[in-house]
Amino acid sequence: MKRKGHIVAAIVALAGALQANAAEPPQRIVSLNLCLDTLLVELAPPERIAAISHYSLDAWRSPIAEKARQLPINYETAEEVVALRPDLVLTSRHSATATRHALARVGIRFELFDVPSSIEASIAQVRTVAALLGRKEAGEALVARIETAIAAARPAAGFTPLTAVVYQPGGLSAGIDTVTGELMRVAGLENIAERYGIRDFRPLPLELLVSSPPQVLLVGETSPNAPTQAERVIQHRALRSLDSRMTRQVFPVRLLYCSGPTMIDALGTLAQARDHAVAMLRAKAAL
């Protein structure tokens, strides 16, 4: 009987907390992860963002490097986060567990997010974060934009998919189980990374790539003359000697890792790569 009372009390308290949440959305939000940064910047007004992660400043990897310069940043340490006195911290499974434990000890509310592995999961995550922030309308608006982009990126009915593969500096490629892999399928590109057993984000050996070149090569960006060993592989003569067989499209690494709003730009780039390749194939057939 006594235990039941406890449970009832707990439920009442929980309901109260939820109500308080609904009434009073968090006002000082901190994010510790690049991909959650992109969601936060998209969904919350700047005055409610206490800090985003320093990864967002990285011009290579961050899709929001421009906006990030206007916002306070943190270097993913509990010390900084505590000093910011946030009422909500967004962390991902990629963030350090030690930081999360520290936050728990201090009693700061944090929410842990997975890295979405599909478009569907990413859209669900957009809705979850929007609800947490008390910005459901903004969330729905973003979901609508993503869905419009998906519809716009689809090829015409009856289109035979073109073979394609992501090839970033260091040979990094994206498997079909990644969001990028799914976006490629949406845009009418058949990801041949699967043939080589690439799952997740793994390097694709150059020799395998050269042995059966795809029609579309989604190459990463490189700095001028590509001095690092990782970048040099993209300019390799073996790849250049097969340029007549494939079309190259720059697919920057900042479109690779995050889903959410980044999917809109990624879909645009993929559809452009497909249209460019189709035009090239037509031109070749006409000759």
Next chain:
Amino acid sequence: MTAPITVKGRWLVPALLVLVAALACVSIVVGKVNLGWDVWSHQDDVSRAILVELRLPRTLLGIIIGAALGLSGAALQGYLRNPLAEPGTLGVSSMAALGAVLSIFFNVAGMHPFVLPACGVLGGLLGMMFLFLLSGMAASALTLILSGVILGSLAIAGISLALSLSPSPWAAGEIIRWLLGALTDRSLDDVTIATPLILVGSIATLSCRRALDALTLGEVGARSLGVDLNRVQWQLALGIGLIVGTSVAVTGIVGFVGLVVPHLLRPIVGSRPSVLLIPSAIGGAAFVLCGDIIVRLLPGGTELQLGVVMSLIGAPFFFALLQSMRRKLT
């Protein structure tokens, strides 16, 4: 001075050359993609790209760099009269890598393809000068090795620092690539850059061979034979600096070649430094080719770095060497 060549020694060079030729053939055949026999008869552009643009540069670089590193190890051991001397253990390779990485960090490497190896050579030269400064101060084998370890750690710290501070998103992977060298995905462009520099370095090193022999009598003995030690020192620093700097700029640090190969060959050709140089070069080529073939034969999706295999072979060898030295000394 003509060297007295033992009967065993006379067959060594041809035998090593045959070994290198055989390993080169294997190196061309082995890879991620299994090329069937028909590929060799009627070539299409794909198999041509794999053979000419991927496998051939790999094999050529393996031979050139292996030979250069074997030669530099033998020369350095002769000059310092220390069996543990080698560009890798003495930190010269790490200094060369630091030079190359700094040229990336300060954004000058993109200006011309020769800038990166030139900075590597500069780093290697600095490392050699530091080393000679120490050995000039009558350093014991132990002091020399210890200062090499310190120089190496310092250079590696510099490499990690520079790459971590660089805006490149590939920094972490790049640190590994520099510290554990590899021949994976190098191109003919790399071969054309490395060959002239290494050739000059090897000639400079080889022309010191008479002085190296004289040095076995000690510095006073060498001087009395009319050897200009100052000149020899500079020539050797330049030669080895060029060799190590260039090879590190192209492949990253490939350690232990210059340590293992001269030691394996010394019992056969005898302990005269001048006779050891050429066999060590050919043996070095065989050793690196062999390591690079093992790397490609090992199962697993991503290739292991060549430096890993070389260290796995070289480190136990180094320990065995230390052990036998200790027995001799005590």
